[in-house]
Amino acid sequence: MNDRGMTRLLLRMPAVSALLAGGLTTLAFAPFDFWIMGVLGPMLLFLIWQKTAGPSFRSGFFYGFGLLGSGVSWLYVSIAQFGDLGWLFPLVITLGFILFISLYYGLLGWLARQFDGLSAGLKLVLIYPALWVSMEWFRGWFLTGFPWLQPGYSQLDSPLAGYAPLLGVLGVSWMVLLTAGLLSDLLTGKTGRPWRATLLLLIWLSGWWMTELEWSRPAGEPLSVALVQGNIPQAQKWLPEQLSPSLVLYANLTKKNLDRDLIIWPETAVSAFQFQVEEAFIVPLERLIRESGSNLVFGVVQMDAQRDNYYNALVSLGNEERDHYYKGHLVPFTEYLPFKSLLWPLVDLFTIPMSDFAARQAPKPLMRVGDHTVGMSICYEDAFGSEMILALPEAAYLINVSNDAWFGDSLAPHQHLQIARMRALESSRYLLRSTNTGVSAIIAPNGKLAAVSPLLEEDVLQGEIVPLSGQTPYARSGNLVILLLLLMSLTPALVQLVRQRRG
Template identity: 45%
Template sequence: MFLPLAFAPFGWFPLAVLSPALLFFSLYALSPRTALRRGFLFGLGLFGVGVSWVYVAIADFSDSGAVTAVILTALFVAALAAYPALFAYVAARWWRRGALPLALWYLAALPALWMGFEWLRGWLFTGFTWLQLGYSQTQSPLAGLAPLFGVYGVGLVLAVSAGALAWLLHSGRRAWPGVALAMCLWLAGWGAQQIEWTRPVGEPLRMALIQDNLPQATKWDPAQFNARLELYARLTLENLGAVDAVIWPENAVTVFYHELKDDYFDWLAAQARGQGTDIVVGVPVKRRDAPGYYTSLMVLGAQEAAYHKHHLVPFGEFVPLEGLLRGLISFFDLPMSGFSSGPAAQPPLPVAGQRAAMSICYEDAFGEELLHNFPAATLLINGSNNAWYGDSLAPHQHLEIARMRAVESGRPLVRATTTGISALVDHRGRLLAIAPQFVEYVLRGSVQPMQGMTPYARWGNWPVLLLLLLLAGVNIVVQRRGQVISS
């Protein structure tokens, strides 16, 4: 249960080594069945605390009721706990085959298995990357490795460090090579922080991020709709000419773009062009090629362009097996839970004379899906709606995840949300400005666009995945040779 404290808002990042180390140490010589139970309990503690915010969305914004919300949250946590359970089970079976030196067991086998299951969790069933080890290190020395190897590379170094600590607990002084290796990796991270992988391009952009702090329920209340439009128009007009771009959050208004285009958006765009300001609005867009609709970010001003969200949230924005589940539980009938997925690899959009890599809410949790934007994109823009999760851990964790995207790509991040946490982040993941939660607020500040390619932007996750396969392969070869010799 201590591992969630390594992540935002707590930020006790050494626990991302200590907690897995205790798990690794506890798995020594266990039977596979016992290891499975221990790994599952570890997962229940990790996700039961770390993603407890799922309950808020189900209980507060559907008619399911508290009991159903508890059951669905428990099922979700149990499904996630299956990953550390399977990690522990496979590790125990691997160890019981024998002939594997402790050094390889702790420094290669366990870290490779842990990160393999983390990668699987980030991919299987559209993926869920929350609480992956690497996200806890956005401001630790290991953040220097993110532009090289991404969040999975940072996580692998943490897993190796945890293995070294577990070996130290097991063998005392004989584990000094593992401790030395871990120290070298952390020093390498610190050293990599001194490297500038990208360089400034153009002048800093002045930004205004609108945080409306309107209750989630008002988004679909006809009586509140005009007030919402007036709020966004007023806050936008107040900033035209004073900034280069005004950014709205995800689905700031919940009427299709074409229904408001002539009487609202075209008028706002004309005002923006007259003042030399671009507006990025979050709004649903009706599909023209087929039935359905997108959740989108539209650029209005000097040029008009659109980004349609590609990576949708299961059960929140679309319902898997819809014919079976829709209507079964009221949670599956949340408002606007039938979005279409936008095209993959959409180009960056023109914003204030630069090119912006766009993402909407949950998408910024998948760094590899942004890589097609580079080197063309010079900044990141994310529009999110965290009102679903209230005053929970989720908004803090989400901002931490978004900051990792800035570090990986070497680009500044502009992040507008409905109730917080809106933020301006530099290319190293450092917070430049942040909006208070749960207040109507316009966050103003500047970000410096950057150009160039970090190694991660060029190669993505492939180097880490190949390294995981290499580590696993070495362990298998050593184990088989040891079995042959012993026989």
């Protein structure tokens, strides 16, 4: 299609085109992993903005709706299958959530509109990418944050992954959007094409070069590990009659792997309060682990001494003294209820077990496991890279446990694994991911998958890791550097915009 034909099509259906661009972007993420779509989707949106009346709240909103409507449809699966609410109410809740998150992209379009009087090159190369990544940063913490489907996650297998240890997932996202802006400018710009092509080549070659860099070094002998995936169906997991079969299953699978240095069970693998099974199960298990010379990390629910609060916890067995980690970043409406006095009836409506956890923040998310200090996270906590790097440089490796059984055979388990891969790459540490139903994985420091379990199958994933030391630039500075770069990108445009409006 020639330039005029494309212009006519985009002018005729800009909202539909933006919706399509968002939907196509979903293909860049797991399990599809067509990483090039992570560039082409935003590029199409930029072209829409260039070839129509310009950016708008409407076009940004429709892009977000296309991305999230296809990319987080798994929310419906978790509510409909396990909330026992029929089909209509879960559909309304899912649609409402997608519409709300799409507002962020609408805000992006509105902000981009404010720079409409500036040159196309300035907007495509500096303004649009910087505004977009700023929005992703805001989306990642506002109202506890929902950093799902950030553009950088789609590039784990592309040369742009090399920027992750330097700038984190937001930095990779910036490179994705710079690429989209430069390509859009190459297609529509009349002058300056050589420098745009040169910058584009420099971005990708630099990323490829950085994928070859080593950011950490060995800090001990290799460890043999076993990640136990019990595959307990979510509908049965918290039934009282399921507790004993679950404990027997995990105990038997553990006994077969006592030759391993480390065994890990998933989030709340012990589906009870710890005090309920302490004497009959935990104490004999701890004795067995110590006698074998192995170490065990398992998920359980712990209650405080006053029995006023309970916590989503991890326990480490094997040393003379146990160590514990408590989840600090809880998921709203599933692990705790915002505005509890007003919304408490929703707990009964959703029939979600253990939905009133208390958060227990520690200065650093660390736990002692055997001879090493380890960086810990439970489930959704691994979506927050700026929180996980707090474990560095002390952590010799990372552990994430999760229960993605809520999401069945949907996109969510694969997307969650993709997020965990980014955390390993940002920190240059092995990450051991133990889940109830999959996908469990041993992730190498370069973000590659060293071993992976099947989804929705009982499995024990075995492998070997190396404890590491050292600290990536991103682990040292967090998001500070990328935020400063975004500010530097936007400052010239803001100055020019102010001058224009005063003139």
